[in-house]
Amino acid sequence: DDFRFGKDRRGNIKLLGEFCEQHGMAFSAVPRLELDGKPISSTTIRKIVAAGDLDKVPRYLGRYLSCVGTVVHGDKTGRRIGFPTANIDVESELLPPDGIYAGHLDLKGLRRKAMIYLGRRPTVTGGGERRFEAHIIDYDGDLYGEYLEIYITKKLRDDRKFASLDELRLQLEMDKAAALAPDA
Numbered sequence: 001d002d003f004r005f006g007k008d009r010r011g012n013i014k015l016l017g018e019f020c021e022q023h024g025m026a027f028s029a030v031p032r033l034e035l036d037g038k039p040i041s042s043t044t045i046r047k048i049v050a051a052g053d054l055d056k057v058p059r060y061l062g063r064y065l066s067c068v069g070t071v072v073h074g075d076k077t078g079r080r081i082g083f084p085t086a087n088i089d090v091e092s093e094l095l096p097p098d099g100i101y102a103g104h105l106d107l108k109g110l111r112r113k114a115m116i117y118l119g120r121r122p123t124v125t126g127g128g129e130r131r132f133e134a135h136i137i138d139y140d141g142d143l144y145g146e147y148l149e150i151y152i153t154k155k156l157r158d159d160r161k162f163a164s165l166d167e168l169r170l171q172l173e174m175d176k177a178a179a180l181a182p183d184a
Contacts, residue, residue, distance in 0.1 A: 001029045035059060045094075052097045052155050064103070064151040067092035067132065071143040077124050078135060081169045083176075085117065085133035086143050088150070095132070096152060098159040100175050102184035103152040105136065113137045115172070115179045116152055122161035123168050137176060154184050 005011040013029045020027035033040045040060050048056050049065060057065045067090050074087035098119035104111055115135040120127045134150050136143075156178045162168040178184060 001032050003029070049094055049096050052099065054096060054101070054152055054155055064153050065094070065096070066149050066151045067095060068147065068149045069132070071146045071148060073144060074131075074133070075124075077121075077165075078133065081165050081172070083115075083135045083169070083172050084140065085135045086146075086148065088132045088134060088148060090132045096155070098130070100156045100159065101152045102154045102156055102179040102181075103134070103150055105134070105148055105150045107136065107139065107143075107148070112139055113179055113184075114150060115156070115175050116150060117159075119159035122159065123165065126161075135172075135176075137179065156184075 001013060003013055003016070005016070017027050017029070038044070045057065045060050048054075048060065054065055057063075067088070069088040069090040069092070071086045072089045074085065076084075078085040095118060099117075101116040101118070103114045103116045105114055106112075114137060117133045117135075118130065120130055134148070156175050162171065
């Protein structure tokens with residue numbers, strides 16, 4: 001009911017209703033939704049995601065935050081340490097802060113749990129371009145070129161640099177256990 005559009009956001013519900021009436025189109029404004037006495041808005045949702053409070057997102061969206069994109073080739077470091085990842089060329093504009101997350105995706109008709117990484121890979125590269133990678137738990141297959149939607153359900157930990165790839169692999173084992181937990 002407070003929708004605005006057009007140059008300088010001058011258009012409003014009244015103008016939209018008049019336009020629709022002039023052109024024989026049905027129109028009705030939907031009342032603003034509220035949660036805990038506050039309006040549900042894209043601004044509120046963006047703030048929740050930016051803070052990494054992903055467990056709150058379903059209350060506002062009715063679903064978990066999801067990111068979509070195409071699987072592209074990476075440098076295969078994850079595969080070498082026992083945690084192959086699907087490197088996603090993400091189309092989503094709204095991403096949480098760098099870190100390791102639990103999540104899931106539907107793949108070939110089955111829901112699969114996943115560990116999701118967002119960050120600059122400080123252990124591997126010392127920093128660089130931001131990556132979105134997903135280790136799909138108990139899956140081994142070729143996904144290059146596949147278009148995936150990955151739901152991010154819970155933050156597991158912040159990103160950090162490890163002394164070695166072996167140390168990183170041990171932490172990933174713990175992250176996997178956390179991602180498989182019923183509350184993840």
